[in-house]
Amino acid sequence: MDFDFTEDQVMLRNLVREFLTEQAPVKQVRDMMDDALGYDTTVYSQLMGLGVTPFPESYGGGGLGMIEQAIILEEMGRIPYPGPYFASVILAGSALMHSGDDNARARYLPDIANGDLTATLALIEDAVDWTPAGIGLAVTHDGGDLVLNGIKRFVPFGQSVDVVFVAGRAPGSSGADGVSLVAVPRDAAGLTVEPTTMLDMTSKVATLRFDNVHVPAENLVGAEGGAAAALEETLRAAAIAAAAEMLGASRKSLEMSNDYAKVRKQFGQFIGQFQAVKHKLAEMLELVENSHAAVYYAAWAVDAGAADAALAASVAKATLNESSKRVCGEAIQVHGGIGYTWEYDLHLYWKRAKYLEPLYGDTSYHRERVLEESLAQHAAS
């Protein structure tokens, strides 16, 4: 039983922290709010040059596990990093890794790994439904082409990536049956991209409208109609990665609040001397430490192929959805008026955590999944 990071994991954390602190300072993050692309391409290339992907070395990746991915995402949450790492590596990358399709992996993963290619996953539609039932976009055949018709919403970096991996289904199919994954160039004819500005202006999303978009049949990723399982695995990785990013935003917010409570004076004493503030900070620390345990247990369970990996992923996301909004929100409260100003950085963390909260399963979705897993465990015991 060892819950501590290995030396290599600590080195990775330090490497990423140092890189992001130096190369993606908060001023740059702020500049990216109004930037159409939303990130610095040079910094993104350098970041990918660190070899920080889970892809096998044969595909140019760093062979990292889910624990390492969580470490990287936690560091990104502390910035909060604005680039398409989550979209390209966690979303598109996981979908490719789990697709069972060697050709597709060889075609895309090396370029994603070195940062030359950015990609994303288009999953949800008008309904915010993370189950296969929510996939309605039609995938049909026309000669040697696949034809896509439908809508995808809240596609991370949908406005700028090179390739969008789109989840669609065969007309007439339902549930997990008939779900396919198709690679579509963002500039494909018939694909309309509508960027949406979110509350978290450092996270870029777009609505994608598919109107008879034709792509060659070779753009199919994995078996036709057989993508549901890969998407399930991808969503699990995304939930843990999002939880890790929320953890980083939370811990950073707590650190800032703790520092502030030691220097800010009111009524002739440091505000951290008042129990009203001290106890709030103590509660925030408890939430952050428990959240750390939840995130890294879930990441370990994926790497170890543990029987409770699905349960742990949902526990982690449900937990961080609640803890991060509390911690990042209370950080603003501890700071008072200064915490409510645009110039102070706290709102960046608060909004990043809020942005991630509904994605890859909101709290009620994951609590329901936790219950289903618990009932299954109970029935089996």
Added chain:
Amino acid sequence: MDLNYTAEDQAFRATVRAWFEENLPTEPLHTLEERRAWHRKLYEAGFIGMGWPKAYGGQEARPMEQAIVGEEMARVNAPAGVGGLGISIVGPTIIHHGTEEQKKRFVKNILTGEEIWCQLYSEPNSGSDLASLQCRADIDGDEFVINGQKIWNSGAHISDWGLMLARTDRSASKHQGISCILIDMKEPGVEVRPLKQISGSSEFSEVFFSDVRVPADNLIGELNTGWQIAQTTLGYERGGSTLSRVSRLQVQFSRLLEVVQSLEVTGGKAINDPVIRQELGAIAADIEVLRYASLRILSRLEKGQRPGPEASIAKLHYSELDKRVQEIILDILGPYGQELDNIPEELRADGGGSPSGEDTAGSWAYPYVWSRAGTIYAGSSEIQKNIIGERVLGLPKEVRADRIAAAQPKAGTPAGEGGQ
């Protein structure tokens, strides 16, 4: 990171589980003698004082082994041994600070359950602010004369001995005039009055002392160093409760999952009610997080790291979580959750299947009431938050009237938080 149990741990668990399957009492233990006999059996199996030094009859077992025994006991709702405080606090205190004579006289009997001990710390006016205690031990020749009152003494009514903090120098500042003294509870002048709690039962007592004469040899350590002795983080049993807490909640939740499949609410079975499903999912997730956090603590203990003030995070987490979980359970069960007797078989908390534990007639209300104690005893949640704030987060100490007063006539003394 590797959160798998080692093959050694798994083998140990199998042995422990087999032992309890074979030896678990089939009837509730009613009398003290039955409980002592069970304690003796646990002791002989090596499950009492597992973390104690071998030189004093312990096993020097690893924290993980202690945790596994605790977890397995909770899993089958096995009754605890007698005099838990003797094992967790009194014994280690005597081993660390006692004289050779005191060790010879007391330590073995604590382990075997031959003598039961209680802690005599809190007073009616000294709860969280324990160091303000007023119970007096006046020196008279080679004796102490004890006068005063103690309260919240767990198991005092069945105790043979008590470990007391008493004021031996009333002119010294409050932390400096306290001594640690062993009291024979059978002495004349000691009066134990069971305290009826909101649960209706009496696990705790009040103890009154009127001119109780105690040999000076019963002093532990130096005179007027009792506060320092009580503050030393002692104890060999650090692993013991980490997983048993989780296990207890898991057993309860598992039974709850059965009950909600029978329970009917507005609109049909409780298990099909979307609001109840959300509550169940929330509890299940919270219990899992407690398990993960406990494994993290165990991982540190296994490496020989002593839990410092971080232990306050665990205490706060567990006790507040327990309160939340019990509240939600009673919300789900409605009036059935409040029944103390005549509970329909399919809705009972014990499923009619735990004859060995405390006899609570299968009521969900007892753990509900008991959960209110956890955030008060052993340092209230407010005290824990002070400790976390000041000693983990490094926040400046609060302005306190007693510190201001202490600073007036002479230089201030370092002050710590109370709580037992």
